[in-house]
Amino acid sequence: MRILLIRPKPHKETIGLQNVMICEPLELEYVSAYLSKHGHDVTIVDKILERKSVAHFVKKYKPDMVGLTGYISHVNVIKKYAEEIKKVNKDIIVCVGGVHAEVCPEDFSHECIDYVLKANALDAFLGIADNRIDMTNILEKEKSQTFCYPFPDREKVKKYRKKYYYMFHRNCTLIKTSFGCPYNCSFCFCREITDNKYFARSVEDIINELKTIKEEEVYIVDDNFLFNANRLNHFCDMLEKENIKKRYLVYGRADFIAENEEVVKRLKDNGLRAVIVGLESCDDKMLEGYNKKSNSKINEKAVAILKKHNIECYGTFILGIDWDREDFKKLKEWIKKLGITFVNLQPFTPLPGTDMYDLYKDKLIVKREEYEKWDMAHLVVRPTKISVRKYYLYTILLYYSTMVNPKKSIYMIKKYGLMDTLKLSIGAFKVNMQYLKKFLKG
Numbered sequence: 001m002r003i004l005l006i007r008p009k010p011h012k013e014t015i016g017l018q019n020v021m022i023c024e025p026l027e028l029e030y031v032s033a034y035l036s037k038h039g040h041d042v043t044i045v046d047k048i049l050e051r052k053s054v055a056h057f058v059k060k061y062k063p064d065m066v067g068l069t070g071y072i073s074h075v076n077v078i079k080k081y082a083e084e085i086k087k088v089n090k091d092i093i094v095c096v097g098g099v100h101a102e103v104c105p106e107d108f109s110h111e112c113i114d115y116v117l118k119a120n121a122l123d124a125f126l127g128i129a130d131n132r133i134d135m136t137n138i139l140e141k142e143k144s145q146t147f148c149y150p151f152p153d154r155e156k157v158k159k160y161r162k163k164y165y166y167m168f169h170r171n172c173t174l175i176k177t178s179f180g181c182p183y184n185c186s187f188c189f190c191r192e193i194t195d196n197k198y199f200a201r202s203v204e205d206i207i208n209e210l211k212t213i214k215e216e217e218v219y220i221v222d223d224n225f226l227f228n229a230n231r232l233n234h235f236c237d238m239l240e241k242e243n244i245k246k247r248y249l250v251y252g253r254a255d256f257i258a259e260n261e262e263v264v265k266r267l268k269d270n271g272l273r274a275v276i277v278g279l280e281s282c283d284d285k286m287l288e289g290y291n292k293k294s295n296s297k298i299n300e301k302a303v304a305i306l307k308k309h310n311i312e313c314y315g316t317f318i319l320g321i322d323w324d325r326e327d328f329k330k331l332k333e334w335i336k337k338l339g340i341t342f343v344n345l346q347p348f349t350p351l352p353g354t355d356m357y358d359l360y361k362d363k364l365i366v367k368r369e370e371y372e373k374w375d376m377a378h379l380v381v382r383p384t385k386i387s388v389r390k391y392y393l394y395t396i397l398l399y400y401s402t403m404v405n406p407k408k409s410i411y412m413i414k415k416y417g418l419m420d421t422l423k424l425s426i427g428a429f430k431v432n433m434q435y436l437k438k439f440l441k442g
């Protein structure tokens with residue numbers, strides 16, 4: 001079968017992290033590798049980087065089947081693509097997968113979408129391509145807890161490769177070494193994808209995959225890479241044994257960093273360059289409410305350890321829905337005190353599929369169907385103490401006061417060079433412009 005896989009471009013309403021990062025469509029590369037192995041002819045189109053329409057690519061490649069994937073913010077874009085595809089040829093099978101499809105398949109119910117892959121997407125996709133599967137199988141099968149598939153087909157996005165980056169990590173390649181997360185933070189969507197289960201690939205398998213990666217920058221996209229100290233030490237042993245020299249960006253929890261400085265140092269010696277840490281808050285009560293199993297002291301210790309070993313900390317924070325000006329000020333002072341250079345501020349977002357959604361669904365100011373605004377940057381729940389306009393204003397001010405100052409600019413230029421700092425600043429400016437529009441609209 002001829003199969004076209006499309007990664008969607010975000011809707012123009014979506015506040016765009018693509019201004020500071022565009023990562024390769026790893027999930028489509030997995031699909032491509034698996035389907036190609038079984039004799040299908042697969043092409044990947046990355047619509048973030050392509051200007052031509054979906055219809056253009058459908059006419060060009062004449063697929064029998066098209067696979068689309070995305071997050072919640074892509075739901076309406078994906079439906080539009082499906083309409084475009086069927087308009088060109090109504091016999092093309094349209095299939096939707098991805099993390100949101102797995103947790104909320106009902107959101108993709110549409111006359112132009114033939115299949116929504118709720119579980120075991122690779123096998124389900126292959127089953128449809130081989131014409132040997134029915135809907136019940138796709139929708140009801142229990143999620144698998146192993147991962148025995150070919151390495152991602154990175155060749156299929158070769159022409160886009162140079163344009164993939166994550167902030168200062170240019171030409172970065174993605175790799176996934178584990179699935180799910182053993183923790184249970186109340187706001188988190190990640191754990192819903194694997195039905196609250198966690199499983200990790202063997203270190204040997206990961207090393208074999210790393211050996212196939214040409215790029216130096218590697219982004220390990222596990223929900224929580226810093227989890228098992230023994231596994232991480234084994235990972236370092238193998239990197240040293242195989243003489244693999246790369247630079248890594250990973251996700252990790254503050255409590256692990258605080259309790260395992262030796263492991264962190266060893267990872268640093270083996271290329272760890274930056275950690276995205278869900279610090280979430282400087283307030284212990286909020287952390288407790290999120291079931292984060294961490295506190296502000298642990299957060300402070302983790303940030304200090306990363307600093308000591310010259311590992312960049314990308315701190316992510318949740319802005320409470322009951323915040324007033326003082327709360328924004330308190331977080332600003334705390335970020336400044338700790339000297340965190342890069343922050344990502346997310347208004348509390350009860351994503352559909354999480355327990356939080358049911359608790360907040362009566363307080364939404366953005367309808368679920370306005371999917372493009374569910375981007376972790378729009379305010380979707382009405383703030384309880386201040387107006388929506390003020391909330392956006394304080395968010396913008398918090399970004400500016402913590403990230404934009406001469407000292408930080410000099411630090412970035414020295415560490416990452418003038419051009420990369422300039423590019424990132426332009427991207428951040430674009431994101432801020434989108435926020436400013438929200439503020440003006442109220």
Ligand code: SF4
Nearest residue numbers: 181183184185188223
């Ligand atoms: S530690 Fe991170 S990935 Fe794990 S449940 Fe909490 S927020 Fe989600």
